[in-house]
Amino acid sequence: MTTRILHTADLAIAADLLRQGELVAFPTETVYGLGANALNEAAVRRVYEVKGRPTDNPMIVHVHSCQQARELMQVVPDFFSELTNEFWPGPLTLIVKHNAAVPDVVTAGLDTVALRIPDLRVTRDLLRLANIPLAAPSANISGRPSPTTAEQVFNDLNGRISAVLDGGPCPLGIESTVLDLTSAEPTILRPGTVTREDLEDVTQSRVYFAETNSDRPLSPGMKYRHYAPRAELKIIPWNDLVESMLRDTCTAVRQHVEAGRRVGLMAPDSFRGCGETHWYSLGAGLAVDYARLLYAGMRELDEAGAEVILCPGIEAEGIGLAVMNRLLKAGEIQ
Ligand code: TXA
């Protein structure tokens, strides 16, 4: 199979392929998703196969409207309407109880399903044209950084899927916030760019974080190593003094270089020039810059041949919390 690259003018082709049960990767505002007709069991099973994804890790179902979401739900939980009014379309995935329309293979047998309406014009046009809910995990080989360009999808999945719809680079760059509405209190299973504070403003109620060290992870995907580059990723612990962050980063770069390793430094522009072998800019270094560029940086430094990637941490607040969550899953503190 050769994987076709489709453009926004080819939406009807992409929609037809999906309706026929083929796999098509598509852009969203967060990361590229690997789409399959969520109501077609064989198609969904192939998504697990081509990604090498463990079959106990359920998928997010993407829809074009609240009405289409409700057609898959058993009950509409508290806060659903308030949250969707505010955040849909957008990078918020809601976990709700599903009805019999949703095949087990999508939810890994759970009685809940993850739903969201993505916020790119092209994605919503595709969902409307196809007019079927699309099961779509991130369009990477399992364990690799999520793709934020069509080219990265192609590099991972060429020959294994029918097409990639190229909608340019994803504006946000990290995966959606996953919020469970089926537990006693609304609970964040995966942090994202919709923050706890954003959610609490709308629910006017406490929002909790899932216990990350519980034996039974609420979000099956949380227990797997994730998002990792091939190189070893080392994170310089954050502190609020820029000078000391710079010093700690340069010291770490030099140590690894002296140990004979090719060092990729992925950092805000002001960190450039510590003696690193390869450089990747995280722009001005705001949390949104980290989010947008993080995965692309890991992939680019891998391709450049870095053996170790160093990255200064940021404050784990707001969107920075989601960024540090991804960094710590991909690597470890230096
Ligand atoms: O931004 C995103 O969310 C992207 C784009 C493509 O929409 N998708 C994405 O999918 O990141 P994926 O499969 O890489 O991550 C989905 C996460 C996993 O951690 C999975 O375990 C969790 O959502 N999840 C899915 N269904 C669930 C359910 N019923 N209960 C709890 N967690 C669930």
Ligand code: MG
């Ligand atoms: Mg993923």
